[in-house]
Amino acid sequence: MLRSASAAALLVGAAVAAAALPLWPALRLSVDEDRLGHLPLAEGELFTISYVHSIDHLPIEEYIEVRDGNLVVDSTRLRQFGAGMGHRPGEGTGRADGEWWVIEDMDRDIGTEVAIRVGAPSVDHRVGTPDSEVRLSPCLASRRVVVEPVRATTLQLLFDSDPQPECDTPTDRKPNEAPQ
Secondary structure: OHHHHHHHHHHHHHHHHHHHEEEEEEEEEEEOEEEEEEOOOOOOEEEEEEEEOOOOOOOOEEEEEOOOOOOEEEEEEEEOOOOOOOOOOOOOOEEEOOOHHHHHHEOEEEEEEEEOOOOOOOOOOEEEEEEEEEEEOHHHOOOEEEEEEEEEHHHHHHOOOOOOOOOOOOOOOOOOOOOO
């Protein structure tokens, strides 16, 4: 009987280990050094960091690729050149795309992580993959969110793959009522 129980435990342990061992590309999102969750990201897929420019109030989309563990800005889409935005000589090519200006083939290595100081809800900071989007501004304004490429286990992606932040709002407050 003891031998059967040991064998069964060993089989269950092996099954759990097999589910956990394959490693998949993903993005880990952390807020103030606490893990928020993972976004699956297939090899070669781009992810976006989107927001509304704080001065001209027009949208900006940064398209980023993971290469050998580093984040590399592939392209940027913007509605107009705001403060700090625009085409840098020798870094990609710019072209008009309807109401947007697109800078492609930027190939700007920005390191192993990107830290976002999340703006107010009007800034609408978002991190998106082809299959998912995380809206940061509604709950995390003025907080530090770090996005980094990782290799995640199947179990991490199953149980830790919805990094939508939960707002800390008192339940006894009415929606339009100011905090006490």
